Amino acid sequence: MAYEVYIDDMLLPLPPEKIPVKYSGQNKTANLINGEEINILKPAGLAEINIDVTIPQMDYPSAVWDGSIDNAEDFLGKLDALKKGKKPFEFTVVREGFGGDSLFDTSMDVTLEDYKVSDDVSQGLDLLVSLTMKEYRHYGTLILNFVLKENGDAQSEQAEGERSGEAPQEKNYTVVKGDCLWSIAKKQLGNGSRWQEIHQLNKDKVKNPNLIYPGQILALP
Structure with a gap:
């Protein structure tokens, strides 16, 4: 099986060995007056992703650079921009079977919570970067625009260029x-x-x- 892992639009040159995604719950346990324990169900919590990424400093046949980055400095610069940008981005895993067939993909809007850069002797000249990302859920106020027809009935306004038949x-x-x-x-x-x-x-x-x-x-x- 082949993996392609993207952080925003940046392809990781070497896919992580493991991609653990933790889906947290927010359920609460409470005790009734009679001592009975119950579980109060809450909406699901935000998923958290922790991966270790190896950034090669030497030529590896298995390493793939996509053109947007081609060295460790570019990679760390991209992480710094994502951290300081205070905006969500997309975390994507593209999976391909041994026969070249496309399998299911993972695509999730996330934020970069923190990252750690390590120079490990066992990694040689390569950098080991540990990333923690958290799922981002978009939120906001829904605003509906209505126009009144001549008979007084409310009708939702249709955006120009979205008329049926075009x-x-x-x-x-x-x-x-x-x-x-x-x-x-x-x-x-x-x-x-x-x-x-x-x-x-x-x-x-x-x-x-x-x-x-x-x-x-x-x-x-």
Whole structure:
């Protein structure tokens, strides 16, 4: 089985050996007057991800650099920007079977809680970076806009350009150096896990989703 692990739009050059995701609960235990113990059910807590990432400082045949970073300094700079940016980003794991078949993917909005950089003699010149990420849930106030028809009934206002019957415009993207289907889906569609949709639309020209080339023109959903 092959793994591709992305932090935001950054492909880790070497996938972690383990990817533990802890799904916490918030249930509370209480005691009734008669001494009976009960469990008060609460909404699920935020998931937490702890991974150890090896950043190679030497050439490894198994290491894959995606073009956005190609050394340890770039990687640490990206982590620093994510930590100071105070914005959620996407954590994605793309899984592929031994026959090249796509398996289930993990895609989760997270925040970078902390990270630790270690120089370990057993790792040689390589850096070991321990990351702690926490699931991010979007929240906010829902605002509905209504217009009044002549008969006084309220009707939700339809956004311009979303009228029924209008054919969606076809979009294309030209592949550049360092692109992969996941990064294209992230940049163009806002969600890297939608890379399979791009692959389905372009199966006539992309036989292997892991092999795309600069200059290729891909249709986007």
